[in-house]
Amino acid sequence: MGHESRLDLLQGTLDLLILRTLQSGVGLHGWAISERIEQISQDVLQVNQGSLYPALHRLEHQGWIKAEWGVSELGRRARFYRLTRSGRKQLELETDDWERLSAAIGRVLKMA
Amino acid sequence: MNRHDLLLRIRGLFLRRRVEEELDEELRFHLEMATRKNAAKGASGAEAARLARVRFGGLDPVKEECRNVRGTQLIESTIRDIGYALRGFRRSPLFVVTVIGTIALGLGLNTAVFTLFNYIVLRPFPVRDPYSLYAFTWADRLHREQAFSWHEFENFRKNNPAFSEVAAFHYFFARAEGRPLTGALVTGNYFQMLGGGATLGRTLLPEDTSAPGREPVMVLSYAAWQSKFGGDPNILGRKLALHGYPLVVVGVTQPGFGGLDAAPIEYWAPITMTPLLENGLNIFGSENSALPLIVGRLKRRISISQAEADLAGWTRQVTADRPESERAARAFLRSKATVVRLSAKVLAVFSPLAAAVGLVLLLACANVANMMLARAMARQREIGIRLSLGADRKRLVRQLLTESLLLAVPAGLAGFLVSRVAIEVSLRIMFATLPPNLVEIAPRISLPPDIRVFGFMLFAALVSALVFGLAPAVQSTRADVMLAARGEFTSDIRPMRLRNTLVVVQITVCALLLITSGVLIRGEGSMRSFDVGFRTHGVIAMFVAEKSRPLVMARIRSEPMVQAVATASSIPLDGILPPLSISAGEGTKVFDAWYNHVSPEFFSLLEIPILEGRNFTADEARSGAPVAIVSELTARRLWPKGDALGHEIFTRQDGKPSPQYPAARVIGVARNIISCSIPYGPDPPLIYFPAATSKHALLLRVNGNVDIARRKLETELATLGSEDIEESHTIEQSFALSVYPFRAASWVGSMLGGLALLLTVSGIYGVLSYLVTQRTKEIGIRMALGASTRAVTGLVMRQSMRLAAVCIGLGIALALGVSHWFASHLVFVNTFDVFAYGGGVLLVAAASVAAAYVPSRRAARVDPLTTLRYD
Known part of the structure; x- marks a missing residue:
């Protein structure tokens, strides 16, 4: 787990990753979301936990995810987040954007 | 969102x-x-x-x-700030009361002035759609205002191109059962056009003015019904005699309706009654027609300039049959939505008053800013620590501003009360001090607050909160974190500079107000003791109806208390004399002059000496011979060599030889008098023409108390028959009236000056007290090193004197400018009145010494041992 191998998330990409993580439709709490992101990215992406919660609240305010209290796998009360319909649309939009952007950057990097 | x-x-x-x-x-x-x-x-x-x-x-x-x-941060933190501020206020109630009181005083005065401004300029009349109402006038080629004949008016009313409705009226003052009433004689559609309904009975209807002499009815205003007829429920059907002519009261208007003028109208009667009420004055023929005011409702979607152009064209056509010089050349429209239309001129009239009360508010704000600053400084340690712990400065400034706003809101409410009291008291004082004959006809205006007044007050309160709150807030949060941590704040020199600026403003404004009002008061004094050049004591002016004149004259002559009787076409000090241009002959220089037709007794009655030549003879008076007595000034202007007697004087009116006296021989030279109005100063050249005692207004000189004599004469003459005396007053009343506005202005000025003085004393006191507290350590060290008590006292006093000297200098400079402005408008103001300046300066200096005394004593009592033990 070397320091060099980890990448801080780009500004704005955290929102996209959160939405993607919730795409399956299963409700997840904050901890699970951050674990999932790190796990899937094979620990390359490090979620700044300090910005995770403000981001979740922001998405909730935008109406893209909604939160409700539930019981965690360990029997503790936790706040579970779920994708809303408009969140799903937003995810598609942002995924498209991201793909276009990364493709473009990729092309530039290869050409130059 | x-x-x-x-x-x-x-x-x-x-x-x-x-x-x-x-x-x-x-x-x-x-x-x-x-x-x-x-x-x-x-x-x-x-x-x-x-x-x-x-x-x-x-x-x-x-x-x-x-x-x-x-x-929700903003709201939450605001709620926290409010709580915090309120807790702080509870700990220092004296501070809160002082701040609120000071600001309330300033706001109250400003609101009172604004209420007046609102009444005159902003408030629309409570009539239907006031903003489409315009007064219409037209003038001929020589810019003389001309009037329609009744026939032309009727034509105008029906066929004009710009108004959808047109009404006409003229003002008519009368006494009914001894009660003075300001009224208007109106066309029958007046109430329909303005949309005023009736509380009792009916208002006037178009049928009431269908023919001359109809309909002998009148409508009272709600206010007059209440105040002058005690709200008499049986008022309908009652007959009130106006100038001896009985009119039946047919209605009372709805409350608040008072026509289209500053002074509310108290009754309305049909305009077709004019010939009966005004002794044959004719509004129906083209000859000798009255000049009623024409007001109309402008059609929609027509601009003022377009309407004026259309109306001018229309009027030109209608007056085409008149002589060339009387045909219409231009038409004018003037908005009748408010008493006076907002214009640069109106603002200029109001600006001295607004500036004076604005300055008082500024003083109040400066004082409070000082107090806030002292308070903030006392909390500097707390603020410094919060800043060093990472508190956001913006957040701290906001907290301090919240405090100011919390103080401004109750100050605004209290200020509103102050304004009501100020208005009420001023109106009362005005009525109490008005010359008595004016009191009864002076309109009982009330200045009710409305939404604009409240808006203004709110705005002024917020602005003053910013003024007195922002500077201290910014200042006190500027503290250097490092210094704050060490507990040292005094090394920052800026707070002192700000405080000094505030005090400089205060003392300067105070000096300015005191000196200026001093100059005004002295001007008023010199005006009161001013010699107008003729006898004013014991003289009564009386206007008598033409038809009962012989009867009245006989009665007056038989009255033992009447010593002398004279007549004049213009009564001295009534403020109006007709103009004339004069010259010594063809091709010589032309002067503007005034003239008066007087009987031979005029000069002896008023004790105006005839310096050269002789008085009019009785024959000349009877026949109206072409002779003239001129004032000294006239003689000097026209004949500088001093040989006026026997020369001809040529007069012209409106560019033409005057019809009555194209040329008159000078038979006498009379001493100069001030016969128009005192504030205007000495008359321009004045010419007297002879007149018989059978015409014009009467002047009576009586024995004993002139006011009692006047009333006695009025009642006795009233028993002769109908109401023969149209109006009577004493010359002293006119004198008092002519001086009155000036007196009122100097009172207002000195009241504001006194208030400013009070604020200044407390302001200086505050600053110096703070200074002493702040320099306690330094003073202690000085004393420990052997400074005497006197040296320490001197230290503080010198500080005060230095400030005062600078400010007095500034104040004098400003006062010179302001007084000069007054002097350029009012003859009796002396820009360089040494006593007024000396008095003002002395007062301000004395106030500065007094305010510094207590803090300086406190400085002298500083115990060096105690102070040095700190830290």
Whole structure:
């Protein structure tokens, strides 16, 4: 787990990753979301936990995810987040954007 | 902002505690899971928890950011600030009362002046759609205002191109059963056009003015019905005699309706009654027609300039059959929505008053700013520590401003009360001091507050909160974090500079107000003792109806208390004399002059000496011979060599030889008098023409108390028959009236000056007290090093004197400018009145000494041992 191998998330990409993580439709709490992101990215992406919660609240305010209290796998009360319909649309939009952007950057990097 | 956002925000605002707890729980859960994960990796319990916290970062910033997302931060922190400020106020009630009182005084005065301004300039008349009402006048080629004949008016009313409705009226003052009433004679559609309904009976109808002499009815205003007829429920059907002609009261208007003028109209009668009420004055023929005011409702979608052009064209056509010089050349429209239309001129009239009260408010704000600053300085340690702990400066400034606003709101309310009291008291004082004959005809105006007044007050309160709150807030949060941590604040020189600026403004304004009002008061004094050049004591002016003149004259001559009787076409000091141009002959220089037709007794009655030549003879008076007596000034202007007697004087009116006296031989030279109005100063050249005692207004000289004599004569003459005396007053009353506005202005000025003095004393006192507290350590060291009590006292006094000297200098400079402005408008003001300046300067200097005395004594009592023991 070397320091060099980890990448801080780009500004704005955290929102996209959160939405993607919730795409399956299963409700997840904050901890699970951050674990999932790190796990899937094979620990390359490090979620700044300090910005995770403000981001979740922001998405909730935008109406893209909604939160409700539930019981965690360990029997503790936790706040579970779920994708809303408009969140799903937003995810598609942002995924498209991201793909276009990364493709473009990729092309530039290869050409130059 | 979408629906979710709004709901969440509302929830965050009202269920703040619950939302906070949830946030806490959510973050705690996260940390717990992280700890658990670390433990699973093999960290010990405490180490696992520590690692989790390190990974997470600071809890508080995260929470703060989550709160920011909620967006209720502003409201929450404001509520906290308000609570904090209120707790602070509870600890220092004296401070709160002083601040509120000071600001309320300033706001109150400003609101009172604004209320007046609002009444005259902003408030629309309470009639239907006032903004489409315009007064219509037209003038001939020589810019003389001309009137329609009745026939032309009727034509205009029906066929004009710009108005949808037109009414005409003229003012008519009369006494009914001894009660003076200001009224208007109106066309029958007046009430329909203005939309005024009736409380009792009916208003006037178009049928009431269908023919001359109809209909002998009148309508009272609600206010007059209440105040002058005691709200008599049986008023309808009652006959009131106006100028001896009985009219039946047929209605009372709805409350608040008072026509279209500053002074509310108290009754309305049909305009077709004019010939009967005004002794044959004819509004129906083209000859000798009255000049009624024409007001109309402009058609929609027509601009003023377009309407004026259309009306001018129309009027030109209609007056085409008149002589060339009387045909219409231009038409004018003037808005009748408010008493006076807002214009640069109106603002110029109001600006001295507005500036004076504005300055008082500025003083009040400066004082309060000082107090706030002293308070903020006392809290500097707290503020410094908060800043060094990372508090946001903007946040601190906002907190201090919240305090100012909290003080400004009650100050605004109190200020409103102050304004009501100020208006009420001023109106009362005005009525109490008005010359008696004016009191009864002076309109009982009330100046009710309305939405604009409240708006102004709110605005003024907010602005003053910013003025007195912002500077101290910015200033006190500027503290250097390093210094604050060490507890040293006094090394920052800026607060002192700001405080000094405030005091400089205060003393300067105070000096300015005091000197200026001093100059005005002295001007008023010199005006009162001014010699107008003729006898004013014991002289009564009387206007008698033409038809009963012989009877009245006989009666007056038989009255033992009447010593002498004379007549004049213009009564001295009534403020109006007709103009004339004069010259010594063809081709010589032309002067503007005034003239008066007088009987031979005029000069002896008023004790105006005839310096050269002779008086009019009785024959000349009877026949109206072409002779003239001229004033000294006239003689000097026209015949500088001093040989006026026997020369011919040529007169022209409106560019033509005057019809009555194209040329008159000078038979006498009379001493100069002031016969128009005192503030205007000495007359321009004045010419007297002879007149018989059978015409014009009467002048009577009586024995004993002139006011009693006047009333006695009025009642005795009233028993002769109908109401023969149209009006009578004493010359002394006219004199008092002519001086009155000036007196009122000097009172207002000195009252404001006194208030400013009070504020200044408290202002200087505050600054110096603070200074002494701040320099206690320094003073202690000085005393320990052997400074005498006197030296220490001197230290403080010198500070005060230095400030006062600078400000007095500034004040004098400003006062010179202001007095000069007054002097250029009012003859009796002396810009360089040494006594007024000396008095003002002395007062301000004395106030500065007095205000510095207590703090300086306190400085002298500083105990060096105690002070040096600090820190």
